[in-house]
Each structure stands twice: as structure tokens, then as C-alpha cells.
């Protein structure tokens with residue numbers, strides 16, 4: 001593992017700016033990996049790790065930098081819960097740990113550095129200094145990961161009976177002897193114009 005400062009430099013580049021969320025995300029991911037004993041997530045341990053993130057904000061970019069888990073490798077899973085939290089799954093052992101930022105962290109940042117009026121600067125500094133226990137809750141958890149969710153899984157491709165588009169890995173919906181993609185099954189997030 002790299003140092004906090006090294007990861008923050010990389011996170012700044014990947015994310016476009018340095019912010020309190022980056023500091024929180026880097027610390028959160030470093031803690032998760034330390035709990036699992038994963039030392040080289042982007043090198044020799046890169047096939048061991050799947051990470052679930054629970055928010056689409058700054059901290060998530062930092063988690064991706066530290067873990068090396070990416071959406072395109074199926075190693076990063078997004079659950080839109082709006083929480084600064086992530087679950088790190090060691091697929092070689094089945095061990096998993098969920099780390100969540102405590103709601104009290106902002107107030108604690110205010111207490112730690114009342115002399116800094118700018119919130120982001122105040123939190124950026126405080127989130128470097130506050131202990132893991134004050135910043136995060138840690139839970140050992142179990143994550144059911146079906147084969148098609150694993151990074152290396154190669155599944156068949158199925159063509160939708162309605163739109164003709166191919167879809168991967170048991171994402172299809174079977175209804176009235178038809179095979180449908182999720183869009184044609186009614187889960188569309190867009191309307192065609």
C-alpha cells in the first residue's frame with residue numbers, strides 16, 4: 001500500500017481536484033484494505049478484491065483509486081444509497097468488511113479546527129488527523145456474490161426478443177416464454193423520442 005499522501009496525489013489527478021471527500025475516501029479504502037490484509041490491491045492482489053460503493057460523490061472516486069477496482073472490470077459495484085460507505089470483499093477468502101463514515105465526522109472536524117472557516121479546508125485537514133475509530137464504523141459482513149458478478153466471469157449473451165439488442169450474464173428477463181432485455185421488460189430509464 002502507498003502512503004496517504006501518495007494516494008491523495010493520485011486521487012487529485014483522477015478526480016480533478018483535492019477535496020474533503022477525497023481524503024475521506026482514501027482513508028476509508030485504506031482502512032478497509034488493512035482490515036482484509038490486502039497489501040497490493042492494484043498489483044499482486046488485484047484479482048482478490050470486489051468493492052461496493054454506496055454513493056456517487058467525491059469519496060467514491062478516491063475509493064476507486066486506492067482499490068484499483070473499476071466498473072469496467074466488474075470489480076466496482078454501485079449501490080445508490082447516498083451513503084459515504086463501501087464494502088470490500090476479498091473473493092479469495094469470502095471475508096468482507098463494510099466501512100462507513102460517521103455522521104459525526106463533520107462536527108468533529110469543526111471541533112478539531114475551529115480556527116479554519118472554510119469548510120472544505122477544515123475538513124480536509126481534520127480528516128487527515130482524526131483517528132479511524134472517530135471517523136468510521138467498521139462491520140464484518142457477508143456478501144453473496146453470484147458467479148456472474150465476479151470480475152472474470154464469462155457468460156452467454158442473450159438477444160432480446162423485442163428490440164434485438166444483446167445482453168449479458170443473466171440480465172435478461174423471462175416472461176410469457178419471451179426473453180426480454182430489462183428495457184423492454186419495463187425498467188427503462190429513458191423514453192425514446
Ligand SMILES: [Zn+2]
Pocket residue numbers: 015017018019020021022058
Ligand atoms: Zn471532490
Ligand SMILES: [Zn+2]
Pocket residue numbers: 160161162163164165180181182183184185
Ligand atoms: Zn429489448
